[in-house]
Ligand code: KG4
């Protein structure tokens with residue numbers, strides 16, 4: 001959005017105003033294109049948790065007016081649950097299944113056990129991965145030819161650069177590795193701010209030395225991408241092992257990979273490698289369903305409606321919740337298992 005480009009990122013008040021202006025226009029347009037009327041709808045589903053307070057508020061106020069005016073059932077939806085369930089709109093995926101969600105706003109590894117029933121294996125401790133891809137890209141984009149700047153996604157810029165870079169040139173340390181006696185390195189949690197500091201420091205040094213040419217940027221991007229992906233796949237690997245030890249997965253386990261960062265082909269390849277090793281089926285929904293979208297909220301609403309649950313008895317009094325975990329965090333159980341990761345060979349040279 002041009003407005004967010006001007007404010008240099010998503011500014012909460014600007015986002016809220018854009019929601020207020022655009023929601024009625026988008027809904028009218030969609031109804032028009034579908035050739036249906038509000039009386040044809042079975043219910044209205046809206047994301048009410050978690051997220052930016054002002055944007056949730058704008059969506060909720062608009063939805064309350066809609067359901068009151070057209071006397072429709074109202075289904076409040078958890079944004080992360082919607083991400084987890086979307087895959088079921090395109091193929092048959094039975095509970096329980098694992099979900100790895102990596103985006104600009106989240107990083108989460110969870111076990112979907114049923115509607116409204118999720119166990120959190122790993123969660124983000126600081127900056128989400130997409131936000132760090134964006135920050136690193138912003139630092140190096142000034143040193144690149146204009147063709148790299150034609151996309152607004154920092155992740156895509158890093159991926160394009162990394163394809164031509166040497167990922168072994170700058171060996172950044174992998175987050176949450178270190179000694180297995182430390183609790184953090186036995187968990188499935190995610191942390192990217194330490195890696196971000198390492199990379200930004202390296203860029204600053206290269207800038208001082210006047211060495212930030214295109215080749216150097218490609219090497220930094222490839223080395224950063226390698227460390228970030230290695231971290232994500234390590235935590236996933238531990239999570240899959242834990243589920244197998246505790247018999248939490250199906251006999252033929254399933255992993256759904258989603259979120260904007262899931263567009264990264266190296267991440268997909270690396271996750272597929274782990275899944276193959278662990279006899280786990282990997283499902284990657286198409287990118288337009290991986291990133292934030294309206295279909296996922298509607299689908300989650302439909303899942304609840306079909307089961308006859310989750311319908312609000314008092315829509316007027318539904319509240320939004322900016323912070324709301326998707327389920328119980330069971331990271332302490334994972335730490336107790338003290339899982340040492342078997343070595344997995346990843347052919348990073350192939351990405352040079
Ligand atoms: O899910 P999403 O569309 O929105 C939210 O953040 O909720 O994810 C957007 C994020 C951005 O931070 C973007 O840089 C990242 O996904 N992204 C990528 C790639 N494409 C998009 N990160 C790494 N590699 C990519 N190819």
Ligand code: ZN
Nearest residue numbers: 083103105292
């Ligand atoms: Zn999201």
